[in-house]
Amino acid sequence: MLYAFLIFGSLILFFFFSAAIISLREKETRASYIFFTAGFLLSVPYFLFYVFEVPANVFVILIFFGLPALIFLFLLFPFDPVAKRIEISPRPSHRFDERDIMFSRRRLKPGTARFEDYYRAHPEKKVLDDEWRRKPGLLNPKSRFYDPVWFSASESSFDTVEILHPYVNGVADKNRQNFDPQKITAFIKDWLLRSGAHSVGVTVLQDYHLYSHLGRQEPYGAEVLKEHRFAVAFTAEMDKETVDHAPLAPTVLESADQYLKVGVLAVKLAAFIRRSGYPARAHIDGNYRLICPLAARDAGLGEIGRMGLLITPELGPRVRIGVVTTDLPLITDSYKPDSTVIDFCSRCLKCADNCPSKAISFDDRKFEQGVLRWKINPEACFGYWSSAGTDCARCMKVCPYSHPDNLLHRTTRAVIKRNFFARYLAIKMDDVFYGRKRLP
Ligand code: SF4
Ligand code: SF4
Known part of the structure; x- marks a missing residue:
């Protein structure tokens, strides 16, 4: 389980830091700063769990893995009832x-x-x-x-x-x-x-x-x-x-x-x-x-x-x-x-x-x-x-x-x-x- 914290934390860090570097290359310093900060803040709790070997109960698993996975799937799921209702000119x-x-x-x-x-x-x-x-x-x-x-x-x-x-x-x-x-x-x-x-x-x-x-x-x-x-x-x-x-x-x-x-x-x-x-x-x-x-x-x-x-x-x-x-x-x-x-x-x-x-x-x-x-x-x-x-x-x-x-x-x-x-x-x-x- 502890390795799951390490992998998940690393994935978050990788995603946000990659976005931050892309933004830096775009000369979007504000976006880059926010991506860096968000990546750091969101991944740190996972690394803390790993480093201090905190035992994970069901509640922790749901919050740290279930919730992000749910949000991720919800955003990726093809679901657009709104666009279908837009009047075509x-x-x-x-x-x-x-x-x-x-x-x-x-x-x-x-x-x-x-x-x-x-x-x-x-x-x-x-x-x-x-x-x-x-x-x-x-x-x-x-x-x-x-x-x-x-x-x-x-x-x-x-x-x-x-x-x-x-x-x-x-x-x-x-x-x-x-x-x-x-x-x-x-x-x-x-x-x-x-x-x-x-x-x-x-x-x-x-x-x-x-x-x-x-x-x-x-x-x-x-x-x-x-x-x-x-x-x-x-x-x-x-x-x-x-x-x-x-x-x-x-x-x-x-x-x-x-x-x-x-x-x-x-x-x-x-x-x-x-x-x-x-x-x-x-x-x-x-x-x-x-x-x-x-x-x-x-x-x-x-x-x-x-x-x-x-x-x-x-x-x-x-x-x-x-x-x-x-x-x-x-x-x-x-x-x-x-x-x-x-x-x-x-x-x-x-x-x-x-x-x-x-x-x-x-x-x-x-x-x-x-x-x-x-x-x-x-x-x-x-x-x-x-x-x-x-x-x-x-x-x-x-x-x-x-x-x-x-x-x-x-x-x-x-x-x-x-x-x-x-x-x-x-x-x-x-x-x-x-x-x-x-x-x-
Ligand atoms: S509509 Fe004209 S004035 Fe307004 S932002 Fe675009 S180019 Fe500028
Ligand atoms: S309203 Fe449409 S055209 Fe105007 S900035 Fe937003 S996305 Fe672009």
Whole structure:
């Protein structure tokens, strides 16, 4: 029996100290300290029993072995009646007009006919937009978190993405290759993953993936036509350590760099498909015809969470998305709504709590144009960006799903997907280990 105390105590010590070392490597000193302390405090009684050879009665055995085993089994047991009751949102039945997004409105120049026309049609947006227009603006030297080096590097990355714009589309080669859809889909996925993508999926291109009208490209206001049958969506990881600087200057450079990365991957994939004789278009920063998170979700890459971003299984919202649309026959992936993410977001609210502009809703999902979802306040969010000078990303930084994809967090993610109690415990524990409010 005494050896059981020694083995159990060692297991506890091993588990907690391993978690502490992983946290230390993640530079999460608070989590590391708590894991070390918990490991020490929880294992010491077992070692005391062993060292002093205390006789164990039934009560001691139940407390020291039965109780931990029961908790352990209860958390690991697949039991999730809650997720089954979560209402699944209907698919959108309308398209979103790109002219209404903040990046399109930002391009409107006061005094121009386009500016006047837009606000004549949307007078309710004028007051809101006047407010952020008075602020310095993204990557502006007068903004709050201005840093000459990081801002200039970010501008350089965004400029490089723009250099790619002429290559997003082109004419397909006249000689069409006959590919086996299974093989070419596997090849494309493997190629993108080897080129630095984190995840890749394929979906049938839906009407609602596409914008209704152009807002950032010419001809402004032109109707977006559905030209292709499939969309290949992929993600690139945003570096955790850099995102942890949010909302300071390094995050905006990380965003710019990952927009560039997915931009390069999308342009090269589209070029390859066109060389093979099929039409293909890359959708990259500033030059989209569709809403990337929707296409990525339907390609099975994640679920849309409270902050409106795609929550991927391994990296949460800490990704940038690239998409290529094409007529090349491909094998599609299936999207299964992830009720566990919706349930987690319903209770977590950490992004809403940490959002400096209060742009993220604390309420439950609501029906917006037939879609059950959380809607962020884009003017408030963009207003903060305009004074910060960066794209903020505090919501991304604090999201419990954003933790690195290592053994510790992979195990947690697997457990919270199967057991609602573990999910609720994980929300509380994330606050304990990493803090509820995470300041820059
Ligand atoms: S921080 Fe919490 S509520 Fe917000 S998206 Fe992440 S899991 Fe959902
Ligand atoms: S980016 Fe910043 S301001 Fe915008 S929603 Fe996220 S936390 Fe809020």
